[in-house]
Amino acid sequence: MKRKKLDIAILGTGNIGTDLLIKVMRSEFLQCSLFVGRNLQSKGMSKAINLGVTVSDQSIDILKENPDLYDLVFDATSAMQHFRHAKVFKELGKTVIDLTPAKVGILCVPSVNLAECLKEKNINTITCGGQASIPLAYALGTVHPDIDYIEVVSAIASKSAGPGTRVNLDEYIETTEKGIQMFSKCKKSKVMLILNPADPCIDMQTTIQATIKDPDMKSIIQAVNKMVATIQRYVPGYKLIVPPTFEGNRVIMTVRIKGLGDYLPSYAGNLDIINCAAITIAEEYSKIFTLTKSEK
Amino acid sequence: MRKKIYIHDVSLRDGSHAISHKLDKAQIIAYCQAAEAAGVPSVEVGHGNGLGASSIQIGLSRLEDVEMLSIARENLIKTKLAIHVMPGFATINKDLKRAFDIGVDLVREACHCTEADITERHIAFARERGKEVIGALMMTHMASKEILLEEALKMQSYGAEGVVLYDSAGAYLPHDVNEKISFLVANLNIPVGFHAHNNLGMAIANSLTAVESGARIIDGAIRGFGAGAGNAQLEVLVAVLQKMEYETGISLYKILDAAELAQDKILEEIPSIKNLSIISGLSGVFSGFAKHVSRLAKEYELDPRDIFIELGKRKVVAGQEDLIVEVAIDLKKINSTNNSKANG
Structure with a gap:
C-alpha cells in the first residue's frame, strides 16, 4: 500500500520558504498543500506557481480558515511575526516548525534531541549558525561537562541573507547563544555573525572555539567525528575543515556547509542546514503522525 | 568665515587593535582628560571592533565594555563619549541598552560597506533614545561610488545624521577619496566623513583630499594610534587644518600635550608603516x-x-x-x- 504523504503548509515565501518548498516536493513523506505569503508577485511565489503548488497571498488568515488542508506548518517569516502566528496555531491545535529565531517552542537540533521534540506542538529550529555549531558544542560538552566559555562565529554570503535574516540579526545572536549554553552546559557563550559580500560568494563557514583546561583531545576528536557523521546524514554538504585543534588555551574547529543548491546556489549552506533540519523533523513527525492516525 | 571641520578621535577604539585590546583604567582616565582639555569634540572608546566584540576570535579586552565606558564617562564633560557598534557583534538588548544607560552620547553604527540594511534597527533604537547617530561604512575601497551612495542613502533614511567612509585597509589613493567623497557630498543631505588608515602613507593626504572634496567629519588618532599602520595622526591633522585655515576647535598645544602623554602611557610603539x-x-x-x-x-x-x-x-x-x-x-x-x- 502506498503510504499517504503528510500535508504541509509553508508560511513565508522568502529564501527559506521557497527552498523548503523544493525540499518538500522531493520528500517521500511530505507534500505541500499550501504555499502562503502576502505578495503573489514575489520571486518565491512565482516559483511556486510555476511548480503547480496551491498558493495564497492571504498569509496567516488562509491557514486560520482552512485548518483541514494541512497537518503541519513551517513558519518561515520573522521572529516578530511568529509571536503572533504561534498563538493562532496553538488555538488550531496544529504542530508548527518555526524557522525564525523567536524561540517560542522547544529548541531542536535533530542530531541531538529529535525524539524529545516530536512530542511538542511548537518546534524551533534555532538558527542556521545554531544548527551548524550546537551539535559540536554538545559533543564538546559530553567530554567536558564544565566548559567555561564557547564562542561561535559564522560567516555567510551576503546574497544568502534575505531581509528576514537581516532584520533578525539581534535575535539570531541571542537565540544561538541560548542554544549553545543549553546544549553544551557551558557557563558562558558568545555568538557573532559576519555577512561577507565577496563575489564569488563564500560558502557558509562556522568556527567553534572553547576555553577548556587540559582538554582530552582524543575523546573530543572522537565525539566530534561521530557527531559530524550524524549531521551528514541529513545535511550532506556539512564538512569539518579544521578538525579540533588545541591552540593557545583554546580548542578550535571549523566546519564548512555547502548547500544542496535547491533554491539559492550551493554557497547558501546557511539556508540549507536549517531547512534540512526542518525537513528531518517534519519527516520523522510524519511517521508518528500517520501511525497515530491509523491507530484510531 | 572659516569652515568648520569636525574631528572625531578614535584613539581609544581603533588604537585598541594596536595593543591587543588591553586598555586599562589609568590610560582611559589620562587620555580622556587630555582630550577634554584640548577641546576634542568626541572620543570613541572600546574594543577595536567596537561594542560586544571582545572575543577569542578577535581578541579579549582587558576591561569589559561597561567598565571602559563608565571610566570614560566620568572623565568627559564637554567632549562627547562615542562608541563603535557593528550589528552581528553587538545587540540592542545585550550591549546598546547598557551603553546608553552609562551615558554614551554618540553612536557610530558600522557595517561592511555593502550591508547598510543591517544597521536599520540599531540606528532607529539609538535615535529613539535621543543619541546622535553617524553611519559608518567600512572597507569602502571594495565598492564603487554608486553602490556607496545607495548604502549611505539607506543609512540616511534610517535616521543617521552623517555618514563616514572608512578606508579600513588603508588602500585608498587621493584620487579615490576625491571621487567617492565628492559624489556622496553632492547627493546626500547629511554631512560626509572620512576615516583613513596609513598603510600606504596616505592617511593625512587622503584626509585633506576628503576635506577639500567636501567632507566635514574627519577621523584621527593620537600619534596615529590605530590598527596596522595606524590612522590619520590627530595632532598633525589639527596642525595642517589650522595652516589651511579650517576651524577644528581643538587647541594645538594641548593636543600636542595629549600626544606626548599617550606616547608615554598608552602606546606600546608608535605606529609605523611596516x-x-x-x-x-x-x-x-x-x-x-x-x-x-x-x-x-x-x-x-x-x-x-x-x-x-x-x-x-x-x-x-x-x-x-x-x-x-x-x-x-x-x-x-x-x-x-x-x-x-x-x-x-
Missing part, C-alpha cells in the same frame, strides 16, 4: 589582521606576506579572523607538498 602594513594595504585586507597574521606565521613557519596576499584573494572582511588559521594550514600543506616533491 612591510606587512604595505602588503595589507596593497592586498586590500583589513589592517586589524596584522597581529594575528604575524602570530600564526611564526607558529606555522610561513611568510606572513603570503598569508596576507592569500587573504586578499579570499576577500576577507573584519571578523573573519578564523580564516587566517585556515589559510595558514592550507599554505603549510602546499609548502610541504612542494618540499616533498623537490626531495622526491
Whole structure:
C-alpha cells in the first residue's frame, strides 16, 4: 500500500520558504498543500506557481480558515511575526516548525534531541549558525561537562541573507547563544555573525572555539567525528575543515556547509542546514503522525 | 568665515587593535582628560571592533565594555563619549541598552560597506533614545561610488545624521577619496566623513583630499594610534587644518600635550608603516589582521606576506579572523607538498 504523504503548509515565501518548498516536493513523506505569503508577485511565489503548488497571498488568515488542508506548518517569516502566528496555531491545535529565531517552542537540533521534540506542538529550529555549531558544542560538552566559555562565529554570503535574516540579526545572536549554553552546559557563550559580500560568494563557514583546561583531545576528536557523521546524514554538504585543534588555551574547529543548491546556489549552506533540519523533523513527525492516525 | 571641520578621535577604539585590546583604567582616565582639555569634540572608546566584540576570535579586552565606558564617562564633560557598534557583534538588548544607560552620547553604527540594511534597527533604537547617530561604512575601497551612495542613502533614511567612509585597509589613493567623497557630498543631505588608515602613507593626504572634496567629519588618532599602520595622526591633522585655515576647535598645544602623554602611557610603539602594513594595504585586507597574521606565521613557519596576499584573494572582511588559521594550514600543506616533491 502506498503510504499517504503528510500535508504541509509553508508560511513565508522568502529564501527559506521557497527552498523548503523544493525540499518538500522531493520528500517521500511530505507534500505541500499550501504555499502562503502576502505578495503573489514575489520571486518565491512565482516559483511556486510555476511548480503547480496551491498558493495564497492571504498569509496567516488562509491557514486560520482552512485548518483541514494541512497537518503541519513551517513558519518561515520573522521572529516578530511568529509571536503572533504561534498563538493562532496553538488555538488550531496544529504542530508548527518555526524557522525564525523567536524561540517560542522547544529548541531542536535533530542530531541531538529529535525524539524529545516530536512530542511538542511548537518546534524551533534555532538558527542556521545554531544548527551548524550546537551539535559540536554538545559533543564538546559530553567530554567536558564544565566548559567555561564557547564562542561561535559564522560567516555567510551576503546574497544568502534575505531581509528576514537581516532584520533578525539581534535575535539570531541571542537565540544561538541560548542554544549553545543549553546544549553544551557551558557557563558562558558568545555568538557573532559576519555577512561577507565577496563575489564569488563564500560558502557558509562556522568556527567553534572553547576555553577548556587540559582538554582530552582524543575523546573530543572522537565525539566530534561521530557527531559530524550524524549531521551528514541529513545535511550532506556539512564538512569539518579544521578538525579540533588545541591552540593557545583554546580548542578550535571549523566546519564548512555547502548547500544542496535547491533554491539559492550551493554557497547558501546557511539556508540549507536549517531547512534540512526542518525537513528531518517534519519527516520523522510524519511517521508518528500517520501511525497515530491509523491507530484510531 | 572659516569652515568648520569636525574631528572625531578614535584613539581609544581603533588604537585598541594596536595593543591587543588591553586598555586599562589609568590610560582611559589620562587620555580622556587630555582630550577634554584640548577641546576634542568626541572620543570613541572600546574594543577595536567596537561594542560586544571582545572575543577569542578577535581578541579579549582587558576591561569589559561597561567598565571602559563608565571610566570614560566620568572623565568627559564637554567632549562627547562615542562608541563603535557593528550589528552581528553587538545587540540592542545585550550591549546598546547598557551603553546608553552609562551615558554614551554618540553612536557610530558600522557595517561592511555593502550591508547598510543591517544597521536599520540599531540606528532607529539609538535615535529613539535621543543619541546622535553617524553611519559608518567600512572597507569602502571594495565598492564603487554608486553602490556607496545607495548604502549611505539607506543609512540616511534610517535616521543617521552623517555618514563616514572608512578606508579600513588603508588602500585608498587621493584620487579615490576625491571621487567617492565628492559624489556622496553632492547627493546626500547629511554631512560626509572620512576615516583613513596609513598603510600606504596616505592617511593625512587622503584626509585633506576628503576635506577639500567636501567632507566635514574627519577621523584621527593620537600619534596615529590605530590598527596596522595606524590612522590619520590627530595632532598633525589639527596642525595642517589650522595652516589651511579650517576651524577644528581643538587647541594645538594641548593636543600636542595629549600626544606626548599617550606616547608615554598608552602606546606600546608608535605606529609605523611596516612591510606587512604595505602588503595589507596593497592586498586590500583589513589592517586589524596584522597581529594575528604575524602570530600564526611564526607558529606555522610561513611568510606572513603570503598569508596576507592569500587573504586578499579570499576577500576577507573584519571578523573573519578564523580564516587566517585556515589559510595558514592550507599554505603549510602546499609548502610541504612542494618540499616533498623537490626531495622526491
